Amino acid sequence: MTLEATDLPVMRLSSTDAPAADLAALARATDTRFILAVFTNLAGKPCAKLVPVEAVDELQSDGVGFAGYAAGAMGQVPKDPDLVALPDPTSFTPIPFVRPGLALVHCDPHVEGKPWPYAPRVILKQVLGKAAERGLSVKVGAEIEYFLVQRDEDGTLRTADVLDTSRQPCYDARDVTRMYEHLTSISAAMNSLGWGNYANDHEDGNGQFEQNFHYADAMTTADRVVTLRYLISVLAEQRGMTATFMPKPFADRTGSGMHMHLSLWRADGAAFPDADDPRGLGLSETAYAFIAGILDHACALQGVIAPTVNSYKRTGATATSSGATWSPRHATYGGNDRTHYLRVPDGNRVELRGGDGSANPYLAAAAAVAAGLDGIDRRLDPGAPGGTPNPETLPMTLLHAMDALTADPVVTGALDAAGPGVAEYFAALKREEFFHWHNTVTAWEIDSYLTAF
Numbered sequence: 001m002t003l004e005a006t007d008l009p010v011m012r013l014s015s016t017d018a019p020a021a022d023l024a025a026l027a028r029a030t031d032t033r034f035i036l037a038v039f040t041n042l043a044g045k046p047c048a049k050l051v052p053v054e055a056v057d058e059l060q061s062d063g064v065g066f067a068g069y070a071a072g073a074m075g076q077v078p079k080d081p082d083l084v085a086l087p088d089p090t091s092f093t094p095i096p097f098v099r100p101g102l103a104l105v106h107c108d109p110h111v112e113g114k115p116w117p118y119a120p121r122v123i124l125k126q127v128l129g130k131a132a133e134r135g136l137s138v139k140v141g142a143e144i145e146y147f148l149v150q151r152d153e154d155g156t157l158r159t160a161d162v163l164d165t166s167r168q169p170c171y172d173a174r175d176v177t178r179m180y181e182h183l184t185s186i187s188a189a190m191n192s193l194g195w196g197n198y199a200n201d202h203e204d205g206n207g208q209f210e211q212n213f214h215y216a217d218a219m220t221t222a223d224r225v226v227t228l229r230y231l232i233s234v235l236a237e238q239r240g241m242t243a244t245f246m247p248k249p250f251a252d253r254t255g256s257g258m259h260m261h262l263s264l265w266r267a268d269g270a271a272f273p274d275a276d277d278p279r280g281l282g283l284s285e286t287a288y289a290f291i292a293g294i295l296d297h298a299c300a301l302q303g304v305i306a307p308t309v310n311s312y313k314r315t316g317a318t319a320t321s322s323g324a325t326w327s328p329r330h331a332t333y334g335g336n337d338r339t340h341y342l343r344v345p346d347g348n349r350v351e352l353r354g355g356d357g358s359a360n361p362y363l364a365a366a367a368a369v370a371a372g373l374d375g376i377d378r379r380l381d382p383g384a385p386g387g388t389p390n391p392e393t394l395p396m397t398l399l400h401a402m403d404a405l406t407a408d409p410v411v412t413g414a415l416d417a418a419g420p421g422v423a424e425y426f427a428a429l430k431r432e433e434f435f436h437w438h439n440t441v442t443a444w445e446i447d448s449y450l451t452a453f
Contacts, residue, residue, distance in 0.1 A: 023060045023089050023105065027053045030094040033101030037064045038226070039085050039109050040120050042073040042426055043307075044360035046230055048104070049085075059087060063110065074109070075118030075425050083109040083116060091223050097189045098234050106223045117419025120362035121222070126417035127366040128218055131264070131373060136271065138369050141215030141261035141349070142225050145357060146232060147207045147249055148179065148241045157249060159207035160241040168322050170204045179209065185235050186211055186228075195224060204322050205253035215261060215349075218365045225258070225361035245357030247306070248313035252321045255314030256357040258305075262368060263349040264290065273347040281335055281385060282347025291333050291342055291350055292382035293375020293410075294368060298331035298341060298354065300408030302394055303401035304367040304415070305355030307430060309437045312397045314356055328353050331393040334386040341394075344385070354394070363415065370414035399434045402427045 027035065036048040037059060049064045068076035068083040076083070085107035094103040109119040116122060131138055148160040159165075164175045176183065183200045190197035196214035203210045211228070215221065229245060236243035248255040264271040264286065274284035283291075294301065306315060317325040326338060333342035333350070343351040355364050374380075395401035405411055405427055412423035 021089050023087060023092060024056045026089065026092045027056050027103065030103060031096075031101060032094060032103040034103070035059065036102065036104035037085050037087055037107050038104050039107045040226055040360060040362065041071050042075075042118060042120060042360060042363070042422075042429070044358065045072060046226055047071045060089065063087065063107065066109075068109075068111070068116075073429055074116070075422065081112055083111060085109050091220075093193060093227055095189070095227075095231065097185065097192070098231065104227065104230075106226070115418060117416070118422050118425065119418070120360050120366075121219075122418045123415065123422070124219060124222060124362040124366045127369050127414055130417070131369060134373065134376070135266055136373075137265045138218040138365070139215050139263045139265060140218045140221040140365055142221055142361065143210055143212060143257065143259040143261075144225065144228055144232070144245075145203055145208060145210045145256035145258070146243050146245050147205065147256065148182070148209065148236060148243055149207060149249065150241060161207060164206045166206070169202055169206050170322065172202050175202045176200070182236060182239055182241070183209065183211070186232055189231055189235075190228070203254065203256075204324065204326055205250065205255075205320070208254065208256065215263075218369065222361040222365055247308065247311045247356035247358050248317070251313070254320045254322060254324070254326050255317065257314070257327060257353060258355045258357050258359050258361070258364070260305075260352045260355060260364060260368060261349045262290075262352060262372065264372075270348060272349060275347070277347070279385060281344045283344065286376060287347075287350065288382055289376045289378075289380050290372035291344075291375065292380030293372045293378070294342060294350075294352065295331045295333060295382055296375060296380060297371035297408055297410050298393065299395055299401070299404035300411035301367050301371055302354055303398070303405035303427070303430065304411065305352070305359045305364045306401065307360070307398070308358040309398050309434055311356050311358055312395070312401075315354065315394060316396060329394055332387055333382055337386070340386070366417065367411050367414045370410055370417075374410045397434065398430055402430050402434070
């Protein structure tokens with residue numbers, strides 16, 4: 001992740017552009033014929049309605065209605081009133097590379113005229129408001145890792161590129177070249193939108209890739225993560241492949257993370273750098289307190305940034321076919337060292353490496369920021385870089401993570417930032433998910449126990 005700026009042609013009009021508050025003007029300027037009005041549920045599923053440009057004024061003024069229970073994980077039951085998704089015009093994004101004339105806009109769900117507290121985007125807004133009360137703004141960069149796969153007739157999952165078979169495929173120029181059309185289509189899309197794609201590479205697992213874009217304010221980055229996952233999925237599908245952000249689709253390969261690069265800013269500039277840092281990482285006391293807060297709440301935080309049963313196959317892995325898991329097992333921090341939960345590549349930012357591809361980016365950013373702000377409020381000290389890890393620090397399963405989450409008032413407070421009950425609802429959903437998996441008889445059990453007794 002780089003902190004350099006970029007000068008690229010921009011299709012996405014920003015909030016500083018004069019017509020940015022007018023969806024109709026944005027649609028005309030970009031030859032848009034249909035708009036996807038998008039929000040995510042708590043599980044990260046992108047939900048949308050397709051709105052013709054002829055109804056754009058109605059979309060902007062009245063929003064578009066959804067049966068919230070049908071959207072899943074939105075804190076509703078069938079009898080509840082509609083979720084009304086109100087668009088944020090500053091997030092308007094033309095995506096003609098998916099379909100000519102298509103755009104999307106991210107929305108904030110409301111119920112009966114009020115922001116819905118179970119809506120992830122609404123939650124992040126509230127947490128960022130708490131940072132603003134302290135005179136701080138938050139910038140985030142996100143690394144998007146995923147596998148390109150296909151399924152055989154019997155359902156077996158395999159790498160989409162049948163030639164991608166080497167023991168250490170990371171950065172292999174030949175594997176990248178064979179996926180040239182897919183990777184360059186995504187890169188061109190990001191750059192046409194002004195996101196500043198600066199690298200596309202083959203990651204550590206066979207069939208695994210990463211595509212990077214420049215950091216931005218926390219809300220913009222979260223919107224872009226949702227948009228990019230959608231773009232990668234749809235464009236891969238057009239080429240006969242499935243793009244999966246599942247944390248650990250293959251037991252013997254490295255899992256897919258969603259590393260977040262976090263930095264705080266004041267009106268007069270960045271709050272993290274300090275060239276005179278006696279600990280040698282180039283960080284300010286504010287940055288160290290932020291780090292300490294994240295470490296202090298790491299167990300509960302994992303329940304948000306690694307929110308699936310499969311997540312703990314990634315963080316619990318002890319070996320992979322390439323020789324390294326690249327996922328943290330302990331809540332430690334250090335310099336430019338990828339074995340830590342929090343890596344400090346330079347004095348401008350910290351990289352949170354515990355999250356994975358199943359994380360909802362709005363919730364992940366909200367929970368991480370809340371944990372860091374708590375460290376600042378309490379003036380916590382993380383100790384010396386690279387301290388001795390506690391082998392029991394990070395949760396072993398999703399169930400352990402939910403126990404940690406419900407016992408942590410800071411992380412539950414982040415989920416409840418827009419209204420009470422969200423954390424309890426989220427934890428109940430995740431416990432149900434765990435026991436649904438736990439009650440499924442697997443091939444491993446048949447192989448292990450069928451004739452063992």
